[in-house]
Amino acid sequence: MQFFGSSEISPSPPAPTASGNNAHMMYVFNRNGVCLLYREWNRPLRTLDAQQDQKLMFGLLFSLKSLTAKMDPTTAEKGNLGVPQLPGQGCSFHSFRTNTYKLSFMETPSGIKLILVTHPRTGDLREPLKYIYNLYVEYVAKNPLYTPGTPIKCELFNTSLDQYVRSIA
Amino acid sequence: MAAIYSLYVINKSGGLIFYKDYGSAGRMDTNDSLRMASLWHSMHAISQQLSPISGCSGIELLQADTFDLHCFQSLTGTKFFVVCDPGTQHMEGLLKHIYELYTDYVLKNPFYEMEMPIRCELFDIKLSQAIQKDSVALLSR
Numbered sequence: 203m204q205f206f207g208s209s210e211i212s213p214s215p216p217a218p219t220a221s222g223n224n225a226h227m228m229y230v231f232n233r234n235g236v237c238l239l240y241r242e243w244n245r246p247l248r249t250l251d252a253q254q255d256q257k258l259m260f261g262l263l264f265s266l267k268s269l270t271a272k273m274d275p276t277t278a279e280k281g282n283l284g285v286p287q288l289p290g291q292g293c294s295f296h297s298f299r300t301n302t303y304k305l306s307f308m309e310t311p312s313g314i315k316l317i318l319v320t321h322p323r324t325g326d327l328r329e330p331l332k333y334i335y336n337l338y339v340e341y342v343a344k345n346p347l348y349t350p351g352t353p354i355k356c357e358l359f360n361t362s363l364d365q366y367v368r369s370i371a
Numbered sequence: 372m373a374a375i376y377s378l379y380v381i382n383k384s385g386g387l388i389f390y391k392d393y394g395s396a397g398r399m400d401t402n403d404s405l406r407m408a409s410l411w412h413s414m415h416a417i418s419q420q421l422s423p424i425s426g427c428s429g430i431e432l433l434q435a436d437t438f439d440l441h442c443f444q445s446l447t448g449t450k451f452f453v454v455c456d457p458g459t460q461h462m463e464g465l466l467k468h469i470y471e472l473y474t475d476y477v478l479k480n481p482f483y484e485m486e487m488p489i490r491c492e493l494f495d496i497k498l499s500q501a502i503q504k505d506s507v508a509l510l511s512r
Contacts, residue, residue: 226423245423255421262417269410270435272403275376275395275454277437283406295435300418302427319423 224321225371226303228363230338232351233289233313235260239354241363263307263315270295289313296328306331314338320371330370337362374506375465376438376454378498379404380473382486383448385412389489393502395454415442415450445470465505472497 223244230239237256250258271292272283280292289309297306299322306327308316316331316338341359342348348356377399380389387408392398399407415429433440439459442452443466451466451473476494477483483491 247423247425249420258417259421262414262421265410266414266433269407269414270433270438272399273407273440273454274435274437278397280397283403283410293436293438295433298418298430298433300422300427300430302422302424305418 223368223371224324225367226319226321228319228334228367229256229259229315229317230354231256231260231263231315231317234351235264236351237353238314238351241360243364243367259317260315263317266298267292267294297326308332308335310335318367318371324371327370330366334363334366337366374456374459375502376456378453378469378502379408379411379451380489381408381412381450381452384486385409386486388487391498411442411452412450415444441466443467443470449473461505465501468501469498472501 225243226245227242228239229237232238235257237260240252240256248255267287268284271287271294272280274280274293277293281287289311294309295307297304299305301322304320304322304324306318306320306324308328308331310316314335316334318327318331318334320327337359341362342354342356343350345356348354354360375393376395377390377392379387382388385408387405390404390408418430419427429444430442432442434457437457438454439457439462440452440454441462442450443463444450451469453462453466455462472494473489476497477489477491480491480493483489
């Protein structure tokens with residue numbers, strides 16, 4: 203749904219880095235930990251029900267962020283472990299890799315967290331995540347029918363996300 | 372110019388049994404390093420639960436804004452992890468080598484009690500040699 207003429211999404215999508223279907227799933231959380239979007243493309247293994255899974259994912263990211271903020275070896279002033287920090291404050295992380303998947307993470311200044319889970323050998327996804335955030339701004343944040351903090355039910359966003367993710371991973 | 376900032380060894384129940392700092396800013400005190408170790412232990416376990424594919428064995432590499440964290444888990448559940456500069460290469464090899472040193476100089480030490488903090492002089496010596504060799508190799512690259 204585009205209400206404001208033919209506004210172009212900027213920047214233009216980064217060049218495709220892979221072709222195929224290597225993306226597993228995508229999560230979008232807001233700053234309160236509410237899961238705004240969960241999208242799944244290829245997930246053979248489910249250990250928990252959807253809500254528990256989302257809570258666990260948010261908890262993992264939250265704790266990993268406090269771990270990296272405390273571990274940061276380049277600054278002396280780090281505060282105590284586990285003290286909540288504002289988005290952009292302290293040392294954060296952008297991805298981690300296990301033998302079965304790679305998780306790429308981006309947090310915007312407003313506290314929106316974008317998480318993309320892909321094949322472990324996927325390259326750096328920081329730029330693609332920025333582009334996905336652009337899609338979010340264009341199709342969700344600018345949608346007058348969307349109430350902030352509620353699950354995203356915007357077809358245009360979902361289709362463009364599917365299309366884009368298929369082109370990058 | 373420190374390529375490697377610190378090294379941690381955690382036992383299978385998440386207790387810190389070895390910690391060495393190689394020049395990170397703002398040294399961590401003992402309590403903090405213990406907390407970090409058990410936090411990492413839990414994060415490692417949770418990452419296995421969230422895997423979309425079966426057979427996940429936990430985080431191997433965490434890429435933060437200012438450092439990389441490489442983790443190696445042995446078959447018995449002991450975890451070794453190093454904090455190094457972003458993009459430092461060949462850390463898997465170094466971790467395997469540290470594991471070898473651990474088996475040779477810690478596990479084969481008759482005075483070492485399993486799962487307890489490591490206090491073995493030979494391990495310390497060999498370890499600092501390995502780390503030094505690694506940073507020399509890094510400088511020459």
